[in-house]
Amino acid sequence: MKLFQSYHHFLLLVILLSLTTTSVAVPKYAKTGCKDTCGNVSIPFPFGIGGNCSVNKWYTVECNSSKPYLSALIPHLEVVGVDLENQTVTVNMPAISNCSSQTKSVDLGTTPFMYSKSQNKFVAQGCVLAVMMDNNGSVLTGCYNTSINDTTYVIDRNKCSGISCETTIPHILKSYSMNLMGLKSLGGDAPCGFAHLVDRNSYVEGISSSNYVKTSLLWTLSRHDFDQIRCSDYADAIHFSVKLGNGNSIPSGKCTLSYRYTPTLGNPYLEDGLEGVSISTGVLFLAALTYILYKLIKKTKDRRRRKRFFKRNGGLLLKQQEEADPSLVDQTMLFTSRQLEKATDNFNENRVLGRGGQGTVYKGMLVDGRIVAIKKSKIVDESQLEQFINEVVILSQVNHRNVVKLLGCCLETDVPLLVSEFIPNGTLYDRIHCETDEDPMSLNMRLQIATEVAGALAYLHSATSIPVYHRDIKTTNILLDDKYRAKVSDFGTSRFVSIDQTHLTTLVKGTFGYLDPEYFQSSQFTEKSDVYSFGVVLVELLTGERAISLTRFGENRSLAARFMLAMEEGRVMSIFDGMVIREGTSDELLAVANLAMRCLNFNGKNRPTMKEVAVELETVRTSHIPSAVQTNTKAVTYEHELSMLSYGELTSTILSSDENITQ
Structure with a gap:
């Protein structure tokens, strides 16, 4: 009622003050005598329609059949928008769908344009493996979409339609090449699919099925060109450098709005592009009232929206549990959306720790300094809200030194937010696959981490009040603290089971390379499915290789399959990491290898329990002497097996750590 009365009074003021005369200048975008639009696309200076209307030939736009094109580029690229603030021009770029050979992008080498890192995403659609490389052939990033239909991980082309993956590019590019590998090139007969660098906003809006995608190019102004431009009196001329990925930088300039004036229309790159506005006292008063009413309405809407989200995300269910058992819920801290917005600087991109299939993780600092x-x-499944609330309540009570502690949650946002302790030393994946020669990972550290993870899973399976199945054990979900102790994290796909249950029937969820083949076939997840995934992690620790390789084909692409074949052929030492071989004895390494082999057994009933795994690993770890120096005799023993490997086989391409499969 109060809100309605305020709005009624506001309308009366609008009627009275609308009679006040104002004088407002018309905003200007193009040079005098030049057109500022082509079709429905605005073309602001330093771009211009016609040679005399732009700062130089690269910025000249040709208007052909009401469509603007950058005429100096080969091929001519259609302009779909110019952003003066971000200094980008969005163009229609050919989509890449050629799976038969390496495909190169449009080369921007001699132009003032570059492929923007911040405004683009690298996206692959369909059943494809897409790898982006620089001119030297070095891998920049990759994206991988597939599905499997049996224990040998054969690609099922019938389950790939509509799948897409996305990632970022590491730095600004002048050109790149791309390798696409589709089902057709892998022996199938399905169409190839697409891969492209696409403008972020266009990707959010949805990508059409045409042969072109919108891509944002960063544009720069040389010192000579920028000296020709007279920025508006309401704008500041700024000189800066654009850093490239090769260590070089390109000088550029920009006209940016001054703190003295913040208009919403006009062009700061023109001396008369931003005119001042003459306003009467009445209009100033009206503006102030408008702002006050806007803040009042916004505050009311925000409060109602938070209440709606709290109810939708299970807040009422949490209150019901609190009534049933207050001591249980007291340990589950409820954070407000404002607390977490403040902690993360409004979820600033600079605070992102990582992105996964379930969502994005941000680093934050609470008001108490934690x-x-x-x-x-990413999404909320309303049908699973009761399960989600139960998991939050129980996980907040899980107290194990090798499990990331859940501190609480926030239910006032469009999707639930989970708050947990921060683990500083990154993921086990990064420690294994991104280590340097100066800081190798010792065998003792690998055994310690494996033992700690096994102990944590054994605790979740059998020591909690309700057994917890993790369902997505992988090296990216194992964190390392300041003393490099393992912490099992990311329970986004975890499920609880009652004591009398032996399995859980669900939609298949997991990560390609770690997924239990028995679970994939039956959709029945048991504690032994976690054991299989742990077996892959154990093999990663022994070999230093990734669970899935892009440089191999068929069964050799799967690390688990390669390891099992090497065990069967009696050459398992040949695929072990050099540090492991130097520091371990034959008995130690074969004991761990045999344990991993048992974990990877296709029949879940024949796999050990996590408690048995933890005991065996602890035995090996305590018997291992880290300072022991192996003799030359051992080196001779392994010499024949190691000679079977080529260095090319020991390298693998970086994949996005989030290759999730959902059936």
């Missing part, structure tokens, strides 16, 4: 990790889920 550093926390805040996970923002």
Whole structure:
């Protein structure tokens, strides 16, 4: 009622003050005598329609059949928008769908344009493996979409339609090449699919099925060109450098709005592009009232929206549990959306710790000084809200030194937010696959981490009040603290089972390379499915190789399959990491290898329990002497097996760590 009365009074003021005369200048975008639009696309200076209307030939736009084109580029690229603030021009770029050979992008080498890192995403659609490389052939990033239909991980082309993956590019590019590998090139007969660098906003809006995609190019102004431009009196001329990925930089300039004036229309790159506005006192008063009413309405809407989200995300279910058992819920801290927005600087991109299939994780600092990790889920499944609330309540009570502690949650946002302790030393995946020669990972550290993870899973399976199945054990979900102790994290796909249950029937979820083949076939997840995934992690620790390789084909692409074949052929030492071989004895390494082999057994009933795995690993770890120096005799023993490997086989391409499969 109060809100309605305020709005009624506001309308009366609008009627009275609208009679006040104002004088407002018309905003200007193009040079005098030049057109500023082509079709429905605005073309602001330093771009211009016609040679005399732009700062130089590269910025000249040709208007052909009401469509603007950058005429100096080969091929001519259609302009779909110019952003003066971000200094980008969005163009229609050919989509890449050629799976038969390496395809190169449009080369921007001699132009003032570059492929923007911040405004683009690298996206692959369909059943494809897409790898982006620089001119030297070095891998920049990759994206991988597939599905499997049996224990040998054969690609099922019938389950790939509509799948897409996305990632970022590491730095600004002048050109790149791309390798696409589709089902057709892998022996199938399905169409190839697409891969492209696409403008972020266009990707959010949805990509059409045409042969072109919108891509954002960063544009720069040389010192000579920028000296020809007279920025508006309401704008500042700024000189800066654009850093390239090769260590070089390109000088550029920009006209940016001054703190003295913040208009919403006009062009700061023109001396008369931003005119001042003459306003009467009445209009100033009207503006102030408008702002006050806007803040009042916004505050009311925000409060109602938070209440709606709290109810939708299971807040009422949490209150019901609190009534049933207050001591249980007291340990589950409820954070407000404002607390977490403040902790993450409004979820600033600079605070992102990582992105996964379930959501994005941000680093934050609470008002009491605690550093926390805040996970923002991608979607919310309202049918699973009761399960979600139960998991939050129980996980907040899980207290194990090798499990990331859940501190609480926030239910006031569009998707639930989970708050957990911050673990500083990154993931086990990064420690294994991104280590340097100066800081190798010792065998003792690998055994310690494996033992700690096994102990944590054994605790979740059998020591909690309700057994917890993790369902997505992989090296990216194992964190390392300041003393490099393992912490099992990311329970986004975890499920609880009652004591009398032996399995859980669900939609298949997991990560390609770690997924239990028995679970994939039956959709029945058991504690032994976690054992299989742990077996892959154990093999990663022994070999230093990734669970899935892009440089191999068929069964050799799967690390688990390669390891099992090497065991069967009696040459398993040949695929072990050099540090492991130097520091371990034959008995130690074969004991761990045999344990991994048992974990990877296709029949879940024949796999050990995580408690048995933890005991065996602890035995090996305590018997291992880290300082022991192996003799030359051992080196001779392994010499024949190691000679079977080529260095090319020991390298593998970086994949996005989030290759999730959902059936």
